[in-house]
Structure formats: C-alpha cells, structure tokens
Amino acid sequence: MNEELGLRLHSRVRRLFPLARSLTGQGLRETLQIIAEELPLTVTEIPSGTKVLDWTVPLEWTVREAWIADPLGKRIVDLARHPLHLVGYSRPVDLALSRGELDKHLHSLPHQPDVIPYRTTYWADNWGFCIADSVRKQLPDGIYRVLLDATLSQGSLTLGEIEIPGETDDTVLISTHTCHPAMANDNCSGIAIAVELAHRLLSGPRPRYTYRIVFCPATIGAITWLALNLERVGTIHHGMVLAGLGDPAPLSWKRSRRGDTAIDRTASRILRELGADNKVLDFSPYGYDERQYCSPGFDLAIGRLSRGIHGTYAEYHTSLDTPDFVQPNALAEALLVAERILLEIDKDRRWKNLAPYGEPQLGRRGLYNSLGALPHPGEAQMAMLWLLNQSDGKRGLLEIAERSGIPVAELESVASLLEQHQLVEEIDQEEQA
Incomplete structure (x- = not known):
C-alpha cells in the first residue's frame, strides 16, 4: 500500500x-x-x-532565450539545456564582453565542480548565469557573447x-x-x-x-x-x-x-x-x-x-x-x-468529568465489562482512568495523550464510552475559547 x-x-x-x-x-x-x-x-x-x-x-518575469557563447561561437551555457543555468529574475542583456568581465556574472560551486547551482536575483537589478565550476575554470580568454532575451513587465x-x-x-x-x-x-x-x-x-x-x-x-x-x-x-x-x-x-x-x-x-x-x-x-x-x-x-x-x-x-x-x-x-x-x-x-477535544469527586464506580456501570469487547481492554481501562482524572475542562485529548503516552484515537474511543454513561461531557468550542 x-x-x-x-x-x-x-x-x-x-x-x-x-x-x-x-x-x-x-x-x-x-x-x-x-x-x-x-x-x-x-x-x-x-x-x-x-x-x-x-x-x-x-514585475512579471518572462524569459525566451538565454545563453553564453565563447570566442569561437560555441554556446557554453544555454537555458535550453538546463533551467538552472540562468539566475532567476535576471534582467535582459545583449553584450559582448571579456572573460574577466563575464566572470563577475558567473556562479559556480568549487567544492562541487560538476554541479550547477541555483541562484536568484529577485530584488536586485542584475543578471547572471550558473555554470559547473569545472567548465568555468577552462574558459579561455577572449570576447564572449551574452544574450538574455527576457522581459520584466506589468503582470x-x-x-x-x-x-x-x-x-x-x-x-x-x-x-x-x-x-x-x-x-x-x-x-x-x-x-x-x-x-x-x-x-x-x-x-x-x-x-x-x-x-x-x-x-x-x-x-x-x-x-x-x-x-x-x-x-x-x-x-x-x-x-x-x-x-x-x-x-x-x-x-x-x-x-x-x-x-x-x-x-x-x-x-x-x-x-x-x-x-x-x-x-x-x-x-x-x-x-x-x-x-x-x-x-x-x-x-x-x-x-x-x-x-x-x-x-x-x-x-x-x-x-x-x-x-x-x-x-x-x-x-x-x-x-x-x-x-x-x-x-x-x-x-483534540476537551472533556469535563461529571463525577470529579473521587474515582467513579465503573464496575457498577458495567464499564469494565464493556471494555472487554475492545482489542486491548487493559490499555483501554488505563485510558479511561487517565481521561477521567485529567478531564477538568482545561486539558484536551492531545495534552492527555502526551502526558499518559496513550494514543489519541484510544482516548477518543474511551471518551465516547464514558459520555454514553454520563460520566463526561464535551466542552463546546465557545466554552473552550
């Protein structure tokens, strides 16, 4: 399943x-x-x-094309090959620039040389590309072409x-x-x-x-x-x-x-x-x-x-x-x-014990016998005792579960049983607030 x-x-x-x-x-x-x-x-x-x-x-960001071409015209980075190549929300550019100038706009991870990082420039007027560090280190000197066809417009x-x-x-x-x-x-x-x-x-x-x-x-x-x-x-x-x-x-x-x-x-x-x-x-x-x-x-x-x-x-x-x-x-x-x-x-519910002075006589009400039909009567009996003791209208089932170690579902089942015998009543939402 x-x-x-x-x-x-x-x-x-x-x-x-x-x-x-x-x-x-x-x-x-x-x-x-x-x-x-x-x-x-x-x-x-x-x-x-x-x-x-x-x-x-x-502004709404729309990108149509984004790439970097090396001095020989080969595209070394291309958004069409991987969506992480472009820094998110980069402004449009169409430039020819040197290797040193380009490097200011490149992002890579030296400790993960073959991995492309994810970067954004949401709130700054900037642009950039992400690249594997192993590729970045091998870029030769020369003039690179950068095209980033994007718009930042009302949307x-x-x-x-x-x-x-x-x-x-x-x-x-x-x-x-x-x-x-x-x-x-x-x-x-x-x-x-x-x-x-x-x-x-x-x-x-x-x-x-x-x-x-x-x-x-x-x-x-x-x-x-x-x-x-x-x-x-x-x-x-x-x-x-x-x-x-x-x-x-x-x-x-x-x-x-x-x-x-x-x-x-x-x-x-x-x-x-x-x-x-x-x-x-x-x-x-x-x-x-x-x-x-x-x-x-x-x-x-x-x-x-x-x-x-x-x-x-x-x-x-x-x-x-x-x-x-x-x-x-x-x-x-x-x-x-x-x-x-x-x-x-x-x-989570809050219950109020209607017989809070001493432990109620459960056997007289046949509750022990009723519990025998449950899968784990011993655990259910403990759940009943915990619920009666803690149900002062201030503690919910979650808090009782945390303190007793008894699952919420079991406490809920026992609460329904005690309610049938008029030993507890649920506190309504407005009273809880």
Missing part, C-alpha cells in the same frame, strides 16, 4: 519537475494548472505593484488555494512553495504531498477544522496571502509548512515561534514515537515560509515538516536535486506522518 502511495506521489514530482517556475510567470501558472486537474483549486492573480505588507508584488503573482470546509470556521493552514525550477525535493515534494493531503481530506469524513491548503511562491507569496487574508488570520489555530520531504534524511519538525503549541507538541511526540533519528528543531527566523506565518505580528501556531535541512545536504539548490534523488518511500512516509499530525489535531 505504501509502495503504491509512494509511486503515486513520485509521479507527481516527475510531472512537475520540468516546469520553469519562478516568483511569477507561466511556469508558476502551469504548476497550478496541473494541480487544478486533480483538485478544486482557486487561483488568484495579484497585479504587479500591489502593496502587500512591507513588500510590493514584483501578476499567482496564488493557488483549496478550502476544505469543516464543522467550524477554525482553520488549519497548510502551505508549500511553488517557485523553484528544476527542484524535485526542495519544491515538488511539498507540492505532491499537499495535493495528496487535499485528496484525503476531501474524500474523508467532514473534519472538525476547516483546512486551507496554499500553493504560493516562497516569501513574497506567503506575505501576499497573509496580506489578502488579514480577516482570516485570527481563525488559524494550527498549521504546517511542507518542504523537502523526499530525500533520505530522517523527518524533522521545526517548531513554531511560540514553540509549545498543540501542533508542536503533537508533531514532536509523533516523530519521537516513529524513531530516534527524527529531529525536533527549535524555531529560527530563517528557513521557509514558516518564518512569515510566525512573524511577531501574526505569531501563528505553524511549524514545518521537512527531511534534510536546507543548506545541509549536497543536492540542496543544485542540479543534483532531480526526481532520481527523491525516494518514493520517503514521500509516502512523510505524507502519512503529516496526515497523522492533522488527524490527531482534528480529534
């Missing part, structure tokens, strides 16, 4: 990988069009020049969003970035898993929370979404950013800015249960879009689920980040972990 799931996720990665994504433009739109083939995606275009918080939506930034209505307007936000070209792990893995999560949420029972899944360019996209949804920010109770989930490294959860929210504790507990190699990371203001959602003015309970940490593995932001680097089993495991975190968050 997991093998089939992994292959399905990997096929999405392979399909998305070739698209020339950036902050704006056709590659970004084509990415969202592919998602819209599977899901009821709402697409929004935000015009260039729109003020979004402290930022401005950039728009494109956001995609799916809403899965729940029983309440209280919201869980899931976000993944959509702007990196030729990045299978750093970009496409998060998109593939977010799409699968949407499928599962749409096809399953109606959730308690409303879920919003946002597909947006990194940084400016998340900032734009926040600027357009200021009235909704107060309804966001939990969330996660999905990034870099297909590499072979253990899973990691980066805590929200608050550090001890329900989703932080839930994700940390689940990762610990699944293996000691998994990591829980403290918040830092550097990384992916969790830093936008966790900026102090918003301070949302949003962490990040990843595998290899950005900048710490050789394939990161290079031409090595291909679909062959992404492992189907890693994608499947990440999807199931993300889903489990969300399911446990969605099951």
Whole structure:
C-alpha cells in the first residue's frame, strides 16, 4: 500500500519537475494548472505593484532565450539545456564582453565542480548565469557573447488555494512553495504531498477544522496571502509548512515561534514515537515560509515538516536535486506522518468529568465489562482512568495523550464510552475559547 502511495506521489514530482517556475510567470501558472486537474483549486492573480505588507508584488518575469557563447561561437551555457543555468529574475542583456568581465556574472560551486547551482536575483537589478565550476575554470580568454532575451513587465503573482470546509470556521493552514525550477525535493515534494493531503481530506469524513491548503511562491507569496487574508488570520489555530520531504534524511519538525503549541507538541511526540533519528528543531527566523506565518505580528501556531535541512545536504539548490534523488518511500512516509499530525489535531477535544469527586464506580456501570469487547481492554481501562482524572475542562485529548503516552484515537474511543454513561461531557468550542 505504501509502495503504491509512494509511486503515486513520485509521479507527481516527475510531472512537475520540468516546469520553469519562478516568483511569477507561466511556469508558476502551469504548476497550478496541473494541480487544478486533480483538485478544486482557486487561483488568484495579484497585479504587479500591489502593496502587500512591507513588500510590493514584483514585475512579471518572462524569459525566451538565454545563453553564453565563447570566442569561437560555441554556446557554453544555454537555458535550453538546463533551467538552472540562468539566475532567476535576471534582467535582459545583449553584450559582448571579456572573460574577466563575464566572470563577475558567473556562479559556480568549487567544492562541487560538476554541479550547477541555483541562484536568484529577485530584488536586485542584475543578471547572471550558473555554470559547473569545472567548465568555468577552462574558459579561455577572449570576447564572449551574452544574450538574455527576457522581459520584466506589468503582470501578476499567482496564488493557488483549496478550502476544505469543516464543522467550524477554525482553520488549519497548510502551505508549500511553488517557485523553484528544476527542484524535485526542495519544491515538488511539498507540492505532491499537499495535493495528496487535499485528496484525503476531501474524500474523508467532514473534519472538525476547516483546512486551507496554499500553493504560493516562497516569501513574497506567503506575505501576499497573509496580506489578502488579514480577516482570516485570527481563525488559524494550527498549521504546517511542507518542504523537502523526499530525500533520505530522517523527518524533522521545526517548531513554531511560540514553540509549545498543540501542533508542536503533537508533531514532536509523533516523530519521537516513529524513531530516534527524527529531529525536533527549535524555531529560527530563517528557513521557509514558516518564518512569515510566525512573524511577531501574526505569531501563528505553524511549524514545518521537512527531511534534510536546507543548506545541509549536497543536492540542496543544485542540479543534483532531480526526481532520481527523491525516494518514493520517503514521500509516502512523510505524507502519512503529516496526515497523522492533522488527524490527531482534528480529534483534540476537551472533556469535563461529571463525577470529579473521587474515582467513579465503573464496575457498577458495567464499564469494565464493556471494555472487554475492545482489542486491548487493559490499555483501554488505563485510558479511561487517565481521561477521567485529567478531564477538568482545561486539558484536551492531545495534552492527555502526551502526558499518559496513550494514543489519541484510544482516548477518543474511551471518551465516547464514558459520555454514553454520563460520566463526561464535551466542552463546546465557545466554552473552550
């Protein structure tokens, strides 16, 4: 089953990988069009020049051709051969220049001589090309021709969003970035898993929370979404950013800015249960879009689920980040972990013990006999005792699970049983707030 799931996720990665994504433009739109083939995606275009918080939506970048020819006319770098050859958002140029002048606009990795790096110049009026260092070192002196046929013009930034209505307007936000070209792990893995999560949420029972899944360019996209949804920010109770989930490294959860929210504790507990190699990371203001959602003015309970940490593995932001680097089993495991975190968050309820003075006489109510029909009556009995003891209206199932070590699903089952016997009652949402 997991093998089939992994292959399905990997096929999405392979399909998305070739698209020339950036902050704006056709590659970004084509990415969202592919998602819209599977899901009821709402697409929004935000015009260039729109003020979004402290930022401005950039001009739209369109590239038709980009190459460098050596003194003999041979093209040593060509965007048509690899999308990472061109620095993202480079301004148009048509120049003849010396080897020394050209070198100021070249980017390579001396410690990875045969790899093309990924670089951008989003917010600077500049241009450049990325090249394997082994090729760069062999460039002869002479005059080089550089052609970069591109435009930066009035256009728009494109956001995609799916809403899965729940029983309440209280919201869980899931976000993944959509702007990196030729990045299978750093970009496409998060998109593939977010799409699968949407499928599962749409096809399953109606959730308690409303879920919003946002597909947006990194940084400016998340900032734009926040600027357009200021009235909704107060309804966001939990969330996660999905990034870099297909590499072979253990899973990691980066805590929200608050550090001890329900989703932080839930994700940390689940990762610990699944293996000691998994990591829980403290918040830092550097990384992916969790830093936008966790900026102090918003301070949302949003962490990040990843595998290899950005900048710490050789394939990161290079031409090595291909679909062959992404492992189907890693994608499947990440999807199931993300889903489990969300399911446990969605099951969180607060209960109030209606017989709080001393332990209720459970045998008189036939509860011990009722528990005999459950798969693990001993564990269920402990779950019942924990729930009765901790259900003071202040602690939810997640907190009780964390303290007792009993799975949320088992606590939920026992809570329903105790409710039938009028020993506990659920605290409604308004009373919890």
